[in-house]
């Protein structure tokens with residue numbers, strides 16, 4: 001079942017800020033994401049140093065993992081708390097700059113400039129800031145975006161993809177009668193509806209997630225899996 005329109009909560013800046021302040025951040029992984037590690041060789045095995053974009057990045061350890069693989073990492077996060085804490089927890093020295101582009105925002109950069117996090121609303125980010133990307137890793141971006149905003153979200157993602165880009169997406173599949181989101185239920189049919197016109201869609205993997213989902217966001221679920229897609233422009 002897809003999410004029932006109008007039945008989901010407002011997940012605005014204040015909502016996320018509250019969750020960070022009150023440490024209700026059950027989505028956080030302590031180690032690099034299962035799908036990235038499992039498919040590393042196939043996806044990134046050629047050793048080329050490229051640029052990856054991580055929308056809704058939080059303080060994900062995946063950013064450090066990508067940087068250690070040689071990627072230039074660009075994240076966008078609306079709350080400043082996780083950004084500072086990402087650099088401090090990982091003992092990465094960083095600078096803080098005011099930027100007029102996109103809009104007025106603060107940019108946190110590792111001293112070696114391998115990791116750069118824009119503290120702004122994703123919807124204000126534009127390709128003029130950092131150009132287009134070879135990879136986009138979307139874990140908790142689209143799946144945390146209210147269904148009514150999905151088209152707007154994807155329109156922006158498409159502008160950030162170069163012709164050879166690969167957009168790697170994690171989704172959740174569960175019966176949304178039990179939980180309104182976030183994370184929002186995003187079944188395979190919806191992925192095809194949202195991207196099918198512009199993109200080739202490859203569903204690469206899936207993983208049982210019921211136990212984690214019951215602890216993390218809804219005890220009542222009877223099934224839940226996470227799915228991994230590789231999406232490329234047609």
Ligand SMILES: C[S@@+](CC[C@H](N)C(=O)[O-])C[C@H]1O[C@@H](n2cnc3c(N)ncnc32)[C@H](O)[C@@H]1O
Pocket residue numbers: 012016017027028029055056057058059060061076077078079082120121122123139140141144
């Ligand atoms: C579910 S968490 C995922 C975090 C991270 N990707 C991870 O894997 O740990 C969603 C994150 O997106 C941030 N966020 C929510 N709305 C945003 C927006 N409009 N622009 C930028 N960041 C946003 C939240 O503060 C939160 O850190």
